[in-house]
Every structure is written in C-alpha cells, then in structure tokens.
Amino acid sequence: MAAHEPWHTRADLKPSYGHSFWWFMFGNGGGIAAVFLPVVILVAGVLGPLGVMNWMEDSRHFAWTLGNPLVKLFLFVLCLLTFVHAAHRLRYMLFDLGLRGSVVVLEWACYGGAVVGTVVAAVLLFTTP
Amino acid sequence: MPEFVDVTVQRYNPETDDKPRFQTYQVPYREDWVVLDAILYIKDRLDATLSFRWSCRMGICGSCGMNVNGYPKLTCSTHLRDYRTKGLRIEPLSNFPVIRDLVVDIDDFMAKLKSVKPWIIRELEQPLGAGEYLQSTNQVNHYAQFSGCINCMLCYAACPVYGMENEFLGPAAIALARRYNLDSRDEGSEERVKVLAASEGIWECSFVGECSAACPKGVDPAKAIQQTKFDTVNGFVMGAMLMPFGNRR
Amino acid sequence: MSDVAEESVHRPVRTYRRPLGNDWWLRRRSYFLYMVRESTVIFMVAWLVWFLYQVAALKFGRYEAPTTDDYAFIAFSVVCLFFTLWHAVTFLNLSGLILRVPIGDRFLPAVAVKGAAFGGLLFVTVVGGAIMIYLGYVKL
Numbered sequence: 001m002a003a004h005e006p007w008h009t010r011a012d013l014k015p016s017y018g019h020s021f022w023w024f025m026f027g028n029g030g031g032i033a034a035v036f037l038p039v040v041i042l043v044a045g046v047l048g049p050l051g052v053m054n055w056m057e058d059s060r061h062f063a064w065t066l067g068n069p070l071v072k073l074f075l076f077v078l079c080l081l082t083f084v085h086a087a088h089r090l091r092y093m094l095f096d097l098g099l100r101g102s103v104v105v106l107e108w109a110c111y112g113g114a115v116v117g118t119v120v121a122a123v124l125l126f127t128t129p
Numbered sequence: 130m131p132e133f134v135d136v137t138v139q140r141y142n143p144e145t146d147d148k149p150r151f152q153t154y155q156v157p158y159r160e161d162w163v164v165l166d167a168i169l170y171i172k173d174r175l176d177a178t179l180s181f182r183w184s185c186r187m188g189i190c191g192s193c194g195m196n197v198n199g200y201p202k203l204t205c206s207t208h209l210r211d212y213r214t215k216g217l218r219i220e221p222l223s224n225f226p227v228i229r230d231l232v233v234d235i236d237d238f239m240a241k242l243k244s245v246k247p248w249i250i251r252e253l254e255q256p257l258g259a260g261e262y263l264q265s266t267n268q269v270n271h272y273a274q275f276s277g278c279i280n281c282m283l284c285y286a287a288c289p290v291y292g293m294e295n296e297f298l299g300p301a302a303i304a305l306a307r308r309y310n311l312d313s314r315d316e317g318s319e320e321r322v323k324v325l326a327a328s329e330g331i332w333e334c335s336f337v338g339e340c341s342a343a344c345p346k347g348v349d350p351a352k353a354i355q356q357t358k359f360d361t362v363n364g365f366v367m368g369a370m371l372m373p374f375g376n377r378r
Numbered sequence: 379m380s381d382v383a384e385e386s387v388h389r390p391v392r393t394y395r396r397p398l399g400n401d402w403w404l405r406r407r408s409y410f411l412y413m414v415r416e417s418t419v420i421f422m423v424a425w426l427v428w429f430l431y432q433v434a435a436l437k438f439g440r441y442e443a444p445t446t447d448d449y450a451f452i453a454f455s456v457v458c459l460f461f462t463l464w465h466a467v468t469f470l471n472l473s474g475l476i477l478r479v480p481i482g483d484r485f486l487p488a489v490a491v492k493g494a495a496f497g498g499l500l501f502v503t504v505v506g507g508a509i510m511i512y513l514g515y516v517k518l
Binding site: 006007008009010013014015016017019020023024027092093095096100 | 236237240241243244289290293294298322323324325326327328330332335358359361362365366
C-alpha cells in the first residue's frame with residue numbers, strides 16, 4: 001500500500017463501503033457456517049458412508065433429497081456464506097503469508113472465486129435432479 | 130557471592146552503525162528489581178551511552194515499552210526474577226523505526242492518535258450555567274475499559290498486521306476512538322467514522338488478538354476493533370434503510 | 379521554539395527498520411494458532427467442493443455413493459469436520475465479544491451471548507442431524 005502523509009493531516013480518508021460489505025458477509029457467513037456446516041459434514045461425510053445415514057446411499061435417494069426446494073435453498077445458502085467467509089479469510093491469510101504485491105489482484109481473485117463458486121453451486125443445486 | 134544476570138541489549142547509533150548490534154552486560158540480580166532497574170543500572174554504572182525512554186516507573190506513563198525476550202512489555206512492570214535463569218534480551222519495541230538504541234520513532238502513532246480526535250466532540254457545548262454533563266455508572270461502564278489506554282504502544286508492537294502494513298491505523302487509536310464514540314457526552318461518531326472505516330482503518334485488522342494479549346492495562350483493543358466493525362456496518366445498514374437519500378441528524 | 383532548536387529537533391535521522399518477514403507466524407505459539415484458525419476455511423470449502431462434485435456426478439448420471447470401505451474419504455471428512463469445529467468454536471467464542479445486546483441501560487453479559495451461540499450449534503447439530511438421518515429412512 002502506498003505511504004501517505006501523517007494520518008491527522010490526510011484529507012482523503014473516507015469510509016470504505018467495499019470493505020464494510022465484505023466484512024458484513026464474512027461475519028454473518030462465519031456464524032451460519034459455524035452453526036450449520038458441522039452437522040452436514042458429520043451426517044453426509046461420516047455417518048453416511050458408515051451406513052447410519054441413507055439419503056446419499058444411491059442415486060434415487062440422493063435425487064429425492066435434492067429435489068426438495070428447501071434442501072436446495074439450505075445447501076445453496078450454506079455454500080454461498082461459507083465461500084464468501086472463506087474468500088475474506090483467504091484474502092487476509094494470503095496477505096499475512098506475504099502476498100502483498102497487489103492487494104487489488106488478491107481481492108479480485110478471492111472474492112471473485114467466491115462468486116464463481118456460488119454461481120456453480122447455484123447451477124448445480126437448482127438444476128439437479 | 131553476588132549473583133549476576135546477563136542482559137543483552139540491542140545497540141544502534143545512527144551516526145556510526147549501518148544496522149543494530151548486541152551488547153551484553155552483567156547486571157547484579159536483585160529479587161525486587163524490574164527490568165527497568167537493570168537498564169538504569171547499566172546506564173548508571175556500566176555504560177552511560179545507552180539511550181532509552183522511561184518516566185513514572187509505575188506502569189502508568191507508557192514510556193518504557195520495549196521488547197523483552199522478543200515480547201513487548203513495560204520494563205517497569207516486568208520483574209527480573211522471571212528472567213533469572215533465562216537471561217534477558219532487550220530490544221526496542223518492534224514495528225517502529227529505531228532512532229537510537231532502545232528509542233523508537235513514535236510519530237506515526239501520534240499522528241494516528243490525533244486523527245481519531247480522541248476528545249469529546251459536541252455540536253453545541255452546554256453553557257456553564259447548565260451545570261455538569263451527567264452520566265450514570267452504566268454509561269461510564271460502556272467506555273471505561275477503553276479509557277484505560279496509556280498509549281504505551283505495546284499493542285502496535287504485538288500486532289503483525291501493523292508490522293506488515295505500517296499504514297494500519299492500529300489497536301490503540303481505534304480503541305481510543307471507540308472510548309469517545311461510546312461516551313454519552315460525545316457527538317463525534319460521524320466525524321470519526323471517516324477515519325475508522327477507511328481502508329487502512331478497522332478493516333485491516335484480521336483479529337489476531339495479540340494486541341489485547343500484550344496490553345498491560347486490560348484495555349482489550351481487539352474487542353474495541355471488532356465492536357467498531359460491527360457498529361460501523363450496522364450504522365451503514367441503518368443509514369441506508371432509514372435515510373437512503375442522505376444524512377440528516 | 380527558536381529556529382536553531384527547531385532545526386535540531388527536526389533534523390532527519392537515519393532510523394533502522396527491521397522487516398517483519400513472512401515467517402512471523404512461526405515465531406510465537408499464539409501467532410501459529412491464529413494461522414491455524416484462519417486455515418480452517420480451506421477444509422470447509424474443500425468438503426463443500428467435494429459435495430458439489432457429488433451433486434454434479436448425480437446430475438450427469440455418474441453418482442457413486444461413498445461406502446464404509448472408502449477409508450480415504452471418511453478420513454477426509456473427519457479431518458474437515460475437525461477443522462470445521464475448530465472454526466466454529468473459535469468463531470462462536472468471539473460472539474460474546476462482538477454482539478452487544480442492549481437491555482435497558484446495560485448489555486447482556488458476554489457469557490449469555492456465547493451460551494446462546496453454542497446452544498444454537500448444539501441444537502442445530504442434534505435436531506438437524508436427527509432430521510437428516512430421518513430423511514434417509516423415508517420409504518421412496
């Protein structure tokens with residue numbers, strides 16, 4: 001980031017609505033993901049293969065579950081919020097690890113990636129089965 | 130047989146040195162000494178050329194902040210007995226330019242502090258005849274914790290974001306801005322939001338939390354920053370919903 | 379202040395700046411734990427990407443359900459679950475700090491907000507888990 005004059009003399013300071021928006025999404029996303037994602041991974045990722053949970057055990061069951069609009073909506077929102085939360089954290093993490101050359105490129109890559117991921121999730125979830 | 134502690138101090142003379150070097154002194158061990166006592170002993174008896182800042186020696190002026198074994202501390206509040214066997218390494222506060230020996234350039238912090246206008250801002254001062262501004266205990270408690278800041282800058286030394294990006298407004302400045310924003314007598318929140326919510330303001334913080342860990346006064350600047358982020362966003366959302374076409378009080 | 383004094387005060391000095399380096403997070407335990415906390419999102423996204431891949435497989439008729447023999451996948455899920463829980467605990471721990479719920483002149487104590495947040499996690503896990511497991515036993 002370019003060096004500026006001392007803060008108390010700067011006339012160019014103004015609130016950043018971009019940062020505010022992404023932080024808002026990050027905060028809410030993190031909370032929702034924190035509360036809802038563990039059970040989804042537990043059930044679909046661990047209990048499913050172990051045979052305790054069956055709605056992914058074959059195509060028919062999986063399609064039936066995904067056919068429910070509430071399920072689609074829930075999974076879509078979960079993906080959206082988790083991707084945005086992750087994008088925000090990744091942006092800061094990569095900065096922390098040394099990628100400080102162009103913050104603008106970093107932000108486009110991270111938040112852009114989240115947008116792309118969300119669009120892919122929407123297409124897949126809302127058109128399957 | 131008197132006991133001694135090895136105290137290794139970073140030395141830097143801008144007129145003769147390209148970069149800092151270390152010098153080790155043997156300081157007598159005293160059970161009741163603090164690190165500042167050891168440094169004062171060095172200057173007094175061993176090496177008068179050592180430069181450093183100190184003042185109250187009781188943890189309230191914020192002058193004596195230095196890195197002790199790699200961690201920012203107030204040297205007047207750090208006991209020698211905790212380093213009796215480890216040995217002491219004293220360096221100037223991290224993340225600040227070093228002027229000489231243990232003295233750092235704090236202009237950046239001073240400018241940032243001033244930029245958040247850490248004083249009561251009112252549109253109209255109450256006339257003297259109206260008496261004092263009244264505050265309940267609860268109203269004082271809203272901001273009391275953040276008013277404990279002694280401007281020692283240990284939080285800036287602990288903050289890796291400030292270390293990487295010197296433009297960051299920083300923990301103490303934001304905590305003090307919040308102290309005034311939360312003060313019921315103050316009406317300056319809108320004026321401060323330009324500074325706080327700027328790109329290099331609160332948004333640079335990624336909540337490492339080391340500032341609060343390092344703070345000798347329990348100010349919890351990390352909490353202040355996150356609460357400021359939350360309140361700022363709420364303010365924007367409320368402002369957009371309630372006053373979409375402009376800002377009127 | 380006289381001109382001479384001003385000049386001597388403001389004469390530029392060659393200060394020394396020590397660069398932080400990119401390995402700063404390896405130098406203290408607290409910094410390292412911060413990095414771990416930040417990296418939990420990678421596992422969360424990775425698992426969701428796997429899930430979306432399964433949806434895509436279903437869409438294109440190539441779906442194969444993971445079974446008990448898929449040790450690699452189960453291990454992957456367990457690791458992702460571990461880091462997702464790490465994220466959940468560290469994130470919800472901070473809810474009490476940030477969310478100030480006004481009650482008259484005061485605020486709800488942070489402990490209560492945190493309790494509600496973790497209570498929410500527990501509730502969703504138990505109730506949500508029960509619903510999801512039930513869905514699998516519905517006769518088609």
